[in-house]
Amino acid sequence: MKKIFSLSRIVVVVVFSLIFFSITIGTVQAWEPSRPVEFIIPAGTGGGADVMARFISPLVSKYKLSPTPFIVINKSGGSGGEGFMYVKGKAKDPHTIIITLDNLFTTPLGTGLPFNWRDMTPVARLALDYFVLWVNEESPYKTAKDYIEAVKKEPGKFMMGGTGSGQEDQIITVQMEQTFGLKFGYVPFKGGGAVAVELVGKHINSSVNNPAEAVSHWKAKRLRALAAIDSERIKLPLWDTIPTMKEATGTDMSYLMLRGIFAAPGITKEQQEYYINLMKKVTETPEWTKYISDNGLKGGF
Incomplete structure (x- = not known):
């Protein structure tokens, strides 16, 4: 009888533990920013990357896509190398993202900068830009x-x-x-x-x-x-x-440029997915559709 009572106690404890664990799992929040997100632009003001980043930032706030604001910061030195090295140095920091243009590839090739696009976490292709x-x-x-x-x-x-x-x-x-x-x-x-x-x-x-x-x-x-x-x-x-x-x-020439988003290196899959979903929601807004048309971009997430 004593053994049965002891076993019953163990079963009760286990059941309540599982119930508590289930409740805890159910109430765990998916990852989201806990402080303002630095939105880096590896180019100067007024350029295509700058215009796009400054368009996206208020959309994030308007549609409450993030609990914290996106703070736009220009880091144009060294043909954008300043911005890329800054983000590379923010390893495992999920509160830093960067908008990219082709200097993502051309700056390291042309300057010998110790940087490769693989040093960052890919998030999204937002559009292709014409010239x-x-x-x-x-x-x-x-x-x-x-x-x-x-x-x-x-x-x-x-x-x-x-x-x-x-x-x-x-x-x-x-x-x-x-x-x-x-x-x-x-x-x-x-x-x-x-x-x-x-x-x-x-x-x-x-x-x-x-x-x-x-x-x-x-x-x-x-x-x-x-x-x-x-x-x-x-x-x-x-x-x-x-x-x-x-x-x-009479002579053909063609060149299209990537407009994309990358995050800092070493962030978790969950954090990466957060930004992927956020940027997808941005591209589904009516404002984005108009922006693509007004600014002559080739859309495509």
Whole structure:
């Protein structure tokens, strides 16, 4: 009888323990940020990455996708290397994420920076970004063909402005030089916004800004779009009026850029999934759909 009583006590204890454990498991919260999230931009203000990050941040707050705000921070030094090394140094910190552009790949290759994209945790591809050949609206060149022919005649005279050195803008500039047999002078700036302002001010002759970086000046008739640097036209209202490089010159040229999100290295799977789900929700908002259209982006999560 005593043994039975003892066994009964053990069973009761085990049952209550399991019940308590089940209740505890059921009330455990999935991971979410416990302090403000640093949203790093490896480029200057006004560029495509900056515009996108500053668009996403208030959406996160508006739709209550995070219990804490996303704080946007520009770290553009060293062609974005400053930003990448900062995030790399935040190992296992789930409160640091970064928006990326192609300098994710080009900066380490061009500078020898001890960084690889695998040093961070991938989160999401938000979109692909186009490039457009721009000149000042008051420029005498009405077509890409006219402009290219003028550059050919005076090698090194025409200044192409772009974001950073050895990054996508300069890569496209070199691609144009090799494709058409011409020579630009290349002037680097910290961000696409600065490039557009310099072109409006006629301090440079052309740029290959992303649509988002030049759209306000284009709509205000301060800049002229000569050609989209892709094999197909940008299939969005207004943007589809810009001819492709092949249509404008007879020669094809194409370059698309990744717009994505990475997190610090070494975060947990649960933390990674949190940001994946959050960014997916961002791309499902009506504001995001309009943003993609207004800024000439190729959407696709």
